[in-house]
Amino acid sequence: MAKVKGAIVVDTERCKGCELCVISCPTHVIAMSKKVNSKGYHYAYMENPDACNGCTNCAVVCPDGVITVYRMKVEEKTEV
Amino acid sequence: MAELDIKDIVKEENIVYKKTSVLTDNVMHYCPGCGHSTTHRIIAEVIEEMGIQDKTIGIAPVGCSVFMYDYIDVDTQEAAHGRAPALATAIKRLLPDRYVFTYQGDGDLAAIGTAETIHACNRGENITMIFINNGIYGMTGGQMAPTSLEGMRTSTTPYGRDPGLMGHPIKMTELVAQLPGTYYVTRQAVHTPNLVRKTKKAIRKAFEYQKLNRGVSFVEVVSNCNSGWKMPPVQAVKWLDENMLPFYPLGDIKVPEM
Numbered sequence: 001m002a003k004v005k006g007a008i009v010v011d012t013e014r015c016k017g018c019e020l021c022v023i024s025c026p027t028h029v030i031a032m033s034k035k036v037n038s039k040g041y042h043y044a045y046m047e048n049p050d051a052c053n054g055c056t057n058c059a060v061v062c063p064d065g066v067i068t069v070y071r072m073k074v075e076e077k078t079e080v
Numbered sequence: 081m082a083e084l085d086i087k088d089i090v091k092e093e094n095i096v097y098k099k100t101s102v103l104t105d106n107v108m109h110y111c112p113g114c115g116h117s118t119t120h121r122i123i124a125e126v127i128e129e130m131g132i133q134d135k136t137i138g139i140a141p142v143g144c145s146v147f148m149y150d151y152i153d154v155d156t157q158e159a160a161h162g163r164a165p166a167l168a169t170a171i172k173r174l175l176p177d178r179y180v181f182t183y184q185g186d187g188d189l190a191a192i193g194t195a196e197t198i199h200a201c202n203r204g205e206n207i208t209m210i211f212i213n214n215g216i217y218g219m220t221g222g223q224m225a226p227t228s229l230e231g232m233r234t235s236t237t238p239y240g241r242d243p244g245l246m247g248h249p250i251k252m253t254e255l256v257a258q259l260p261g262t263y264y265v266t267r268q269a270v271h272t273p274n275l276v277r278k279t280k281k282a283i284r285k286a287f288e289y290q291k292l293n294r295g296v297s298f299v300e301v302v303s304n305c306n307s308g309w310k311m312p313p314v315q316a317v318k319w320l321d322e323n324m325l326p327f328y329p330l331g332d333i334k335v336p337e338m
Binding site (some may be wrong): 060 | 086091109116121271273306312
């Protein structure tokens with residue numbers, strides 16, 4: 001059965017740390033980094049990358065459009 | 081199952097969403113979580129999808145979104161405070177083959193520019209108006225706007241807006257829907273992914289209807305003003321859901337009869 005895997009790339013310098021992506025993610029992938037960018041904002045990152053299915057919710061709600069979403073189908077072998 | 085590395089997914093051919101090229105690379109000056117940025121982005125996406133970047137003329141207002149021309153890569157003219165519909169009228173009449181849209185906040189469209197708004201809508205100018213309603217004067221420090229809710233605390237109504245003293249909040253969208261010159265009137269919001277997608281469809285329709293030459297397409301976007309409301313973005317979004325949306329219900333108010 002094919003499984004959908006996703007990943008996001010955050011433009012950390014442009015991220016303003018509003019956390020709207022965190023509350024919009026249905027699979028709780030995103031969290032705010034403890035580090036800050038050059039403007040002093042805590043930026044978003046994938047804390048739980050395995051759960052991402054590339055639904056694009058975070059990118060659609062991101063006010064500054066800093067998130068790029070990737071998605072691919074993965075053929076999953078059934079375990080014996 | 082072998083674990084897939086993120087590097088295998090992050091490839092050019094797997095991109096499902098990226099920032100549109102109609103938005104410039106300038107970092108927007110808006111506060112974190114501001115609805116202006118989201119609305120700018122979806123307008124740019126609609127312009128890209130329709131392939132009308134060369135044929136679109138935007139009118140920037142006075143307010144936080146005064147620098148719209150720095151962010152959306154289309155021809156833009158700055159209007160005097162509240163006069164965006166008048167300027168849009170002139171541009172559309174001189175260049176009828178262009179897509180002309182105004183982008184205004186509530187201080188611009190519903191306060192100083194009420195006359196221009198109502199008369200442009202009444203004349204049925206063939207333009208698109210995008211109205212950002214956050215119930216406050218965001219740029220100048222969070223003063224009461226005509227659209228502020230009853231009881232809403234702002235820097236000029238620290239004990240809440242009292243309708244007996246300061247009047248009732250104005251519903252511009254319902255008001256202009258009564259006028260014969262408007263063709264498509266709708267109210268949307270941009271604080272959740274689902275609503276952003278709906279708003280994008282509404283803005284797309286508003287631009288499409290300009291081709292028909294039937295009148296004003298008016299899209300209100302109920303937005304948040306985190307700094308003006310003095311809340312962090314996540315709390316502001318919740319406050320918007322609980323307080324703004326009951327008074328400003330979302331949905332189409334006037335749709336063209338087919």
